[in-house]
Amino acid sequence: MFEALFQSTTAFSLLAAIVGLLVLLILSYGLRSQDGRREPPGPKPLPLLGNLLQVDLKRIDSSLFQLSKTYGPVSTVYFGPKKVVVLAGHRTVKQALVNHAEEFGDREVTPIFYDLNQGHGILFTNGDTWKEMRRFAVTMLREFGMGKRLSEGRIIEECHYLIEVFEQYEGKAFNNSQAISNAASNIISAIVFGKRFEYEDPVFQAMVKRAHETIHLTGSASILVYNLFPWLGAFIKNRRCMMKNLEKSMEEIKSITVALKETLNLEMYRGFVDAFLIRMQNLEGSKIRDSLYHNDNLLHSVMNLFAAGTDTTGNTLQWCLLLMAKYPHFQDQVQEELSRVVGSRQIRVEDRKNMPFTDAVIHESQRLANIVPLAIPHKTSRDVTFQGYFIKGGTTVFPLLTSVLYDESEWESPHTFNPSHFLDEDGKFIRRNAFMPFSAGRRVCLGEGLARMELFIFFTSLLQRFRFTPPPGVTVDDLDLTPVVGNNLNPPPHELCAVRRH
Structure with a gap:
């Protein structure tokens, strides 16, 4: 009897809580514009669900892009009870992130991002922590050669290891994703830890795999x-899988940093970790040491750099090779330019200015691949009136990079692989303002210079030595370009043949 009474009371309490929540949601939706300020338009939300029934959770960016064609470049969409302002189109996204950088420059730290970072590191923080960690990271990355000859040498060295892996298959079809991920990861590892890892190293393989898996799961419907x-x-x-990945990765990064600390030379640092450890020692006893330069910020900054430096560059390079196999006539033109300009010698970054078609192909691959379609969500730092609409401080903002890279007013054929988007009538390379794969403004990717260098050297070195074709029995028409959707858009699982050219 008492058990039945308890169960009925619990059920009644739960029902009352749900009804109360629905009433609050209805009131909040109904009152949101009664103060007379003009808020961005959008589809009418349902209580509790918001606009979830109008959004494809497997391709949120495409759904929001379509909604923007109805409601305009600044619109409101409700993900359940959560209000999100969507910015669409090159003009609007650039105006917000660049011209109103302060107002739109904060990061939206969702529950899963907070779980993974606990308010530490570079990517998912705001305020003093973000400013100092980003400033320090940018300074150190530049000092370790990001965009300079030091990094160029590391990338060229890593190319040799990657080419060796490709040659082992002797022209037979294989999945190149693991090898490419290892190569990209070793570049950021050299900068962060001061060393590269052997591709067969089980700890390294596990770190790379977990980084990919965590980033992919971040964009899953269940995490939303x-x-x-x-x-x-x-x-x-x-979420349980991601937290388990976090625990294991933290253990391994701690182990690496402890080993680096034991061999630390205060007169010379090998990478980012050394620089951070020396900074910690120099600030011993100070307030900034306690509030900013501590182990949690070190470990999470390293995790941020490792994951970002591994995933996006590796995925983009995979897209580049897949697109070359899909469009062999463009591969012909790249290889003709390589033979004419470089021949058989080692490719250098300085060759880029003499290889406009190759540069255009890389840029077009980045544009069409659209690796980070939603960017990482932003948040308004204070109330702002933007394009005539009032947006309250603390509002989540999606700068829709899909709408920039596929903007029909900016690109002649936005849904087609067309390197001429980046070439003038004389075949010279031209920059396009709507080329924004690294985002823009205060939160622009801090590794953009390094990523651009990696893509150019890796791509040209591979195309210099190999011809990429579909597996036997597979035509170019059979090659699928439908992305695997997670937080990023990855190439679909595929195999290619890397046939030696000489």
């Missing part, structure tokens, strides 16, 4: 649900 309703966390398998 968790971000809207954090109390569901214990029931969501993908």
